[in-house]
Each structure stands twice: as structure tokens, then as C-alpha cells.
Amino acid sequence: MERYxxxxxxxxxxxxxxxxxxxxxxxxxxxxxxxxxxxxWQEANEELEDRKDEIRSSFAAGETFAEVxxxxxRDQAFTALDLEAKYGRPVNVLVLDVxxxxxxxxxxxxxxxxxxxxxxxEFHEAGVPIVICTGQTLENVKGFAIQGLGSExxxxxxxxIVYEAGTGVFTPGHGAETKQLLYEELDDEIRDVFDDVxxxxxxxAPDSLRRGCHLQGNEFNITMKPNYETGSADAREIIDEALxxxxxLLADAVGDAVEYDxxxxxxxxxxxxxxxxxxxxxxxVLEESGAYPDLDADRVPDVLADVLERIDVAYYEADAAExxxxxxxxxxxxERALEVLGxxxxxxxxxxxxxxxxxxxxxxxxxxxxxxxxxEHASQDTLEHVLETDELVFDRGxxxxxxxxxxxxxxxxxxx
Numbered sequence: 001m002e003r004y005x006x007x008x009x010x011x012x013x014x015x016x017x018x019x020x021x022x023x024x025x026x027x028x029x030x031x032x033x034x035x036x037x038x039x040x041w042q043e044a045n046e047e048l049e050d051r052k053d054e055i056r057s058s059f060a061a062g063e064t065f066a067e068v069x070x071x072x073x074r075d076q077a078f079t080a081l082d083l084e085a086k087y088g089r090p091v092n093v094l095v096l097d098v099x100x101x102x103x104x105x106x107x108x109x110x111x112x113x114x115x116x117x118x119x120x121x122e123f124h125e126a127g128v129p130i131v132i133c134t135g136q137t138l139e140n141v142k143g144f145a146i147q148g149l150g151s152e153x154x155x156x157x158x159x160x161i162v163y164e165a166g167t168g169v170f171t172p173g174h175g176a177e178t179k180q181l182l183y184e185e186l187d188d189e190i191r192d193v194f195d196d197v198x199x200x201x202x203x204x205a206p207d208s209l210r211r212g213c214h215l216q217g218n219e220f221n222i223t224m225k226p227n228y229e230t231g232s233a234d235a236r237e238i239i240d241e242a243l244x245x246x247x248x249l250l251a252d253a254v255g256d257a258v259e260y261d262x263x264x265x266x267x268x269x270x271x272x273x274x275x276x277x278x279x280x281x282x283x284x285v286l287e288e289s290g291a292y293p294d295l296d297a298d299r300v301p302d303v304l305a306d307v308l309e310r311i312d313v314a315y316y317e318a319d320a321a322e323x324x325x326x327x328x329x330x331x332x333x334x335e336r337a338l339e340v341l342g343x344x345x346x347x348x349x350x351x352x353x354x355x356x357x358x359x360x361x362x363x364x365x366x367x368x369x370x371x372x373x374x375x376e377h378a379s380q381d382t383l384e385h386v387l388e389t390d391e392l393v394f395d396r397g398x399x400x401x402x403x404x405x406x407x408x409x410x411x412x413x414x415x416x
Contacts, residue, residue, distance in 0.1 A: 003412065004081060010065050011074040014055060022048040023070040028114045064411050071119070072408040076401065080408035083371065083390065090413035091370070091406050093343050094123060095334055095360060096399075097352035098134045098141065101375060104397040116400045117148050119407060124153050126410065129341045131348075133162040133330050135322070135356065137217050138170055160341055165324055165356050166333030167220040171340045180336060182328050183220035189257055190310055190325060196253035197323060198222055201246070209245060212238035216320070222246070223322040236318035240285045243321040247275055247286075247313060250323055254311075258303050269293040270300045275313045282315050314355065330356045331363045346370060349406050351399060353378035361385050373402040 010016070026045050048070070055069060056062030068077055084090075096102055103112040120130060130153075134141055141161050145154050153159055157173035167183045183191070201222060202215060209224070212234070216223040224242040226235035251271035260267055270293075276283035277297030286292035300308070312329070314322040338346055348370035350361050357374070358381055364370030365385075373392035374382050386393055394401045 003415070004078075006059065006061075006065065007068075007077050007081060010055065010059070010069055011077065013058075014069060015051075016069040016074070019048070019051050019070050020073070022051065024115060027118045061415055064415060068408045068411050071122075072404045076405040077408050079392075079405050080412055083405075083409050084412050086390075087347070087371070088413075089347050090410040091128065091347055091349045093129045093131060093338065093341070093346050093348045093370075094120070094403075094406075095131045095133050095348045095350045095364075095370075097354070097357050098132060098136065098144070100353045100377065101351050101357075102399050104375065112144070112148050113397065113400060116403065119400055119403045120149060121153065122407065123403070124149075124156070124158060127158075128410070129158045129160070129343060131160045131162060131334060131337045131341070133166075133334055133337075133352070133357070133360065135165040135221075135223070135320075135354075136163060138163040138168060138219070139217075142170070158341065160337035162330060162333035162337050164218050164221045165322075166329045166331070167218075167325070169333050169336045169340065171337060174340050177340045180340075181219070182332065182336065183325065186325060186327060189307070190327075193250070193253045193257050193307065193311070194220065194222065194323070194325075196256065197246075197249055200253075201249060204249070205245060209238070209242055213242050220328075221322055221324040223320050225320050226318070231318045233318075239316070239318055239321050240289060243282065243285050243313075243315050244289050244291050246321050246323055247272055247282075250311065250313065254304060254307050258307060260301065260303055265293070265295060267304060269295060270304055271308060273297045274300050274305065274308050278313070279315065281317065282313065285315060316354065330360045334360055334363075349373065349402070351402060353382060355379055355381060358382040358385055361389075365389060371406075373399075375399070 022044055026048055052066040052070060055066040059065045072080065102116060124130065132141055132145060138161060141163055155172045160169060160171040162169050169180045169182065171178055202210060212227050213224045214227055216225050224246065226238050228234035228238065248268050251268040254271065255267035272286055272291060273293050273295040274297050276286050276292060283292065310326050312324045312326045314324060346369045348364050350364055350370055351373045352360065353375050361372035362385065364372065371390050371392065372386050373394060374386040375396055376393055377396055383393065392402050
């Protein structure tokens, strides 16, 4: 009997919904507070095993089908089958963004849900390394990783943190390779530009920005965050102002770093034009702020373009305005993390919501090295990429749905 027929049989003949409810209770709510609660948990665990035994005894690959039915819905199981038929291999590493991907301020108190954390531990126990790939600082990520996943997993040697969108990689348990400061590999010209901007960005900021923004505590990237609730009208207004200010300050630093003979247009004009051409959202902010120069970005003087082409200006509406290095992005960080983890032939699940995550998604797609998933509220370009590949789009706060699908994929792929 073909695998699709077996999965039809599995979900048609067995009460898999109740099975999953028992599995979730046993996994996520282990009762240890009282004797009564412990007895209730033990009864649920016994019922779970009895229901799994029914499936185990009815299929040649009974253990596999019991695990699939207890973790994945019918739709997730068939999606897993489709992925296995398309790619013919299991996922062997997880590459996961955090904010608005694993956790979401929209409905989970900005904490990673317990069912998501649990299934990540299941992947770890199955020998699948985890790469946390985020724009956050290392200390922030280490804190929630230890709190959510536990110190044992974080320090197992099978978890790596790509932080500040690829400026550094932290992989505990790997000796001299544990912490790699990738930004130290940049040349002096670029590092001098960043040092210049960083030392001036708050002291020279207008009062409105000093009151309304703060600098994220990065090691290298320069990120202005709002002192208002992310997504609010006040946050949007202050981040729009911060973006224009950052671009102009960057222009000044680049002008100091190179010999530019102004012939009409200023360095600021050319820098604004350059980044407006790179990102339509940046152009919109510049236009609405009255700061858009109607210049042909293709005519940016080479001496400026040679530097600007190496520097990324990122705009996250009502969330952040950031200056980073295009030579150091999440792709570079992930490649280094995989190298340290010893993943020589990756087939990754990449989950994220932003433009920086999309770069990793495109990288795995171009190299036949994985699949991509995104929440429904991801950036337009990110959503388009996911919809054009495997359509793994999940609801806000429901990253577990994709993880369950991939869990089923990995189980089914073992059947050969």
C-alpha cells in the first residue's frame, strides 16, 4: 500500500485528534505539583500509550505512524508527505528567527509558546541542530534560550546563535570556535565608518529622537528602537524620523572617509538616492519626510557607491531603523554556524518574517539546501518567497504548526 493510502487510513480509522490532545497534555503539562495531579498525568500517559499501541499493531511501520498521528494534524501529515516526495530527504538543521516568528506580541505575551519549546526539544533529542538566527543582541538571545530551552540544550554543542543579523556567531561547547566576532574581519574603512556613526548618533540627535528612541545594545550594528510600543503610531513616526537621520549621519561619515569632490549634489543627496533605490519602503519614508532627492541612483559617484554598496540600511516600520554591513548578514552567520556545528550537507528549515530572513531563505533555495516558512504577517517579499516555494505560511503565534509538519516529514523520510 502506498504511503499516501496509509496516511489516509491512519487519519480515517483512528481518533487522532484525541491522541494529539493526550500527547500535548503529557508533553507540555507534566504534573508534578501534587499527588493527585501526578496521578492524573500518569493516567493520561497510560491512555496515550494505549492509543499509540493500537496504531503500532496495525501498521508495518507502526511506531512511525503512531508518532506522526500524535504530533501532526491530517493536513500537516499530508503536507509532510508532499515535502518528502518533492525533496526526498529530512530536515537536518533548524534555522529560526525569534521575534514575530517563534514568539509574537500578537497573542502569546511575546513569549515562545510552551508547545513550540517542547517540539524544539524533540528535534534536539532526535539529533537535529538548532541555529537561532536573530537581529537581537547575544545577551538577550542567550537569556531567553536558556530560560526556554534549558541550559543543557544551549550548552550541548548542538545549538548556535547567529546574533545581530550575522555580525557574530556563538556556539557553546566548541572551544576556540565558540564565539566568532565576524565584524572584526571587516576592513578598517568600513569599521571606521561604523565607529564614526556610533559615537555621534545619540549626542548629535535632535531632542525628539533622544526622547523617543534608544540604541539597541549591539556589538556592531547600529539600531535605533522606539521608546513607544512597537507598531504604534508614535513608534512609526519616531522610526521614520530616525531613518532619515541615520541615512544623513551615515552620509556624513562616508564623506569623511573618502575623498569626494562635490560637484552640485551633496553626499547626503546621493546617499538618500542610493538607499531609496534599494528599498521602496525607505523611498516612501524619504518622500513623506520631504527628504527624497530626485536623483538617478545609477549616477551615484563611484567613490561613494563603492562604500555604500557594502553598508545596509534597514527599515522596519514602527520597530527599528538599522545600519549594518552587507558583508555580514544572516546568510554569512548561518554558513559559519553550520561550519562550526559540522553540518556539511544542510537541508534546513528556515523560519522568519523579515527581509534579512528572506536572504537565508533564498540562499537555501538556490543551493537546494532547505525549505522556508513564514508567519502570515511577514514582510511582503518574505511572504511572496514562501508562497512561491512550498507555501508554508502559519498563523501569528503558531510556529509550532510548521515544526509539527517538519517533525512528521522527518519521521516519514526514515521509511525510505
